Amino acid sequence: RRQFQFMASPMQTDIDEGLYSRQLYVLGHEAMRRMQATNLLLVGLKGLGIEIGKNLALAGVKSLTLHDPEAITLPELSSQFYFTESDVGQNR
Numbered sequence: 001r002r003q004f005q006f007m008a009s010p011m012q013t014d015i016d017e018g019l020y021s022r023q024l025y026v027l028g029h030e031a032m033r034r035m036q037a038t039n040l041l042l043v044g045l046k047g048l049g050i051e052i053g054k055n056l057a058l059a060g061v062k063s064l065t066l067h068d069p070e071a072i073t074l075p076e077l078s079s080q081f082y083f084t085e086s087d088v089g090q091n092r
Contacts, residue, residue: 015032015036020032023060035059035061036062037062038061038062039065040056040061040065041065042066042067043067044068045068045082046079046092047076047079047080050080050081068092069091069092070091071089071090071091072088072089072091072092074088
């Protein structure tokens with residue numbers, strides 16, 4: 001069983017403008033501050049789910065919990081950057 005937590009620093013109020021410059025341009029400072037305070041649970045890590053999880057982690061959310069109790073199958077390896085052949089049969 002795998003469990004991953006992506007955590008920003010607990011009292012992060014300053015926004016790294018160099019890192020998030022494109023998001024700040026589109027969303028603005030207030031939306032970025034709210035995103036940095038957001039805790040998310042993502043259920044379902046097939047091809048699209050794992051890509052969404054990656055994008056949420058890169059967007060700068062406070063924490064992201066990934067959950068999927070289904071087993072990894074061999075055909076999924078073609079749509080997953082995250083798993084290898086040794087992971088087949090294990091829980092996502």
